[in-house]
Amino acid sequence: MSEHLSPDLEQLLAAERAAPPAPVEAQRAVFDRVAETVGIGGAASGGSAVAAAKLAWSTKLIIVGVIGMVAVGAITAWLSVREAEIAVRAEPAEAPAVARAELPGGVFAAAEAEPDPESTATTGVGPAEDETAPTDRLRELDKRAAALDHKTDLDKERRILSAAREALVAGDIDRALRALESHSVLFLRGQLAEEREALLVQALVVAGNASRARERADMFRARYPDSIQLRAVDAALERLQ
């Protein structure tokens, strides 16, 4: 690519990258309309109710996963089977001052800011500070959907992390981080979240982002103190010394 943008134009674009996400009311309105359009939560017989639950969960997962994706702020997606939380919020740009060791948009920053897993606080679509408990209906749908998605999600999770591993081995850090980001958006608390977090530390080390790698490693230890991946995480950090 020959022509480059001048510094002043780059500044303009940087401001646009930091554009705030959609207003909370608009997010809720879109979510409600989509739910209505695709038939989530309507009365149905057992089989179709389960299918609706599965689809409801998938739709909500995608919607909350992408609604703020373009904004520089972080996205926290609700994927846990047991937790009835959804939060989509915009954080101030934690935009990496370092090189592209971590993608802008702060998906991983969002993962850092996850609420206490033991907390039963629930949120609707929108900023975390505007928490609204989802309905019991949605909780029930999510539980049923999560159980149904168990098998197929694991296959998808494996494929994404396999792609991340291959990229890491090949030295393509950007591709590795993107795959890890995709996994984080789709399966924030998926069954292979632990593997993802361990891979992320390794990717950050290879990318030379020492401070971020150490931060994520600390989070990993706190979250998974008995993890068999700890050795790999510690070994990666040793390369920084």
Add this chain to the structure above:
Amino acid sequence: MWNTLRRLGVARDDLEDLAHDVFVVVYRKLGDYDPARPIRPWLFGIAFRVAAGHFRKSHHARELPREEIEAAADGTTKVSREDAAHARDVVIASLAVLDLDQRAAFVLHDIDGYSAPEIADALDVSVNTVYSRIRLARAKFAKAARRICDRGGAQ
């Protein structure tokens, strides 16, 4: 998605409708998504096609973002706006001079930071086409932005 549609030239009043349409398509096409591919370009491709369909309807011809153009060029409003918000207005107003294909490539590359191969995959065009569109888009964008900033006064 909101900002993506805005950058593609969807009028403010239509953003909610188009966002809804995009997510319905995403929901229906979820089974087609290959998890090994980055998700954002895939989603952008859907947004792009939904926006293109929207603009093809005669009564939804792509509107110039009048609010942004006026805000960017009106010196009297500059004083009351934060720099970042003003800069965003300039960007949206400058994007208005690009055709949709160029806009899409430019937004994906120079705002969202994706590589040409990823963009080619998302938009279903060749990599050379992506490079060509980005080159043309950059030249037009730069010219439009400078014109808007230099004027600083009346539109």
